[in-house]
Amino acid sequence: MKRNLFILLIILTGSFAACRSGQKKKEKMENKKEVMVKIETSMGDIMVKLYDETPKHRDNFIKLVEEGTYEGTLFHRVIKDFMIQAGDPESKGAPKGKMLGSGDVGYTIPAEFVYPKYFHKKGALAAARQGDDANPKKESSGCQFYIVTGKVYSDSTLLGMEQQMNQGKLTSAFNALAQKHMKEIYKMRKANDQNALYDLQEKLYAEAEAEAAKQPDFHFTPEQVKAYTTVGGTPHLDNQYTVFGEVVQGMDVVDKIQQVKTDRGDRPEEDVKIIKVSVIE
Incomplete structure (x- = not known):
């Protein structure tokens, strides 16, 4: 009888420990903070948060930040009312007039579309990529990214x-x-x-x-309609490029960058440089 009670006690203790362990994991997930990244540029600072629902893009961006990949690179493609693009390693120290945008880190990242939850509203952080002909799976560049500026649309x-x-x-x-x-x-x-x-x-x-x-008709969600008719964005890019974060501070800096004068290749005539990028603990 005592032996049976002892075995039962062990089983109950084990179950209790498992429950405690599961509760701790749940609490840890609930208390987990979103990753924040500070992008210091020659025109001011931009703070972005990275989405947990796009873990491959989040972790890769953090890796590149910690390796210093972005420091010294340029916003090499700027199109007013559309987006500002950066992250080309070949833009470091690039002479004026040089065409940029083809540099990479030797790999791509599988697409992580979390649509329609995350879309191309103004301030969205997304991954650049090659076109569909060369890239039918819509895989993202390993390093190049853009921030949406876009424009406001009517209903x-x-x-x-x-x-x-x-x-x-x-x-x-x-x-x-x-x-x-x-x-x-x-x-x-x-x-x-x-x-x-x-x-x-x-x-x-x-x-x-x-x-x-057989396919359901497409309709913008109420969240998309509200965003695109108020703050703006680039709706035609939705579900085509991975959105993996958004600007939470410094959108005025993004707007300043999109106003700069550019050449025929959309590169700013005066370099807009990324000075430092850091993960905020």
């Missing part, structure tokens, strides 16, 4: 964008089907068989409509 403009995106579903579905029949299409063109081409087009269009109908 009617956003409605028009919704309609365009929904129409785009049909176009994408049709193009995908046409690609599968490309050999057949080339053969018909070569034979100048217009009737066969028309019949195939009608057939593929009907299939594309059926495929597009």
Whole structure:
């Protein structure tokens, strides 16, 4: 009997310890602070917070900050009412007039779209990347990033964008089907068989409509509408580039940077330099 009670005590103690351990982990997660990063530039300081929901981008950004990768780099691409871009290692000490934007750290980061929660509102911190043709998985640059400035949109403009995106579903579905029949299409063109081409087009269009109908219509969320009609942003970039943080202080500095005079390659005529970047404990 005593032996059974002893075993039961061990089991209960173990369960209690496991519960305590689980509670501690839960408390630790709840008390975890968002990572804050200070970007000191030649035009002022910008404070950004990094999202925990994009851990690969967060951890990579912290790694590069701690390695000093960004110190001495430039905001090499600045487009008013759009964004300011930085992080090209080749921009360090780059002579005036040199084209920048192709530098990297030898790797890319898998896309981490947390959409529609995080989108391209003004102040969003996002990862640059190569275009879809060379980068169909939309993987991010290992080092280059941009901060959204954007512009304010009207409700009617956003409605028009919704309609365009929904129409785009049909176009994408049709193009995908046409690609599968490309050999057949080339053969018909070569034979100048217009009737066969028309019949195939009608057939593929009907299939594309059926495929597009399976997908839900696109609509901006109330949060997106509010942001894009008040503070502004770049809605056409949503769900295409990874948003992994946002500016929490120093947006006035970002606005100053976007106002600088640039050359034909969108590089500021007077260098806007990142002096120091540090993780705030």
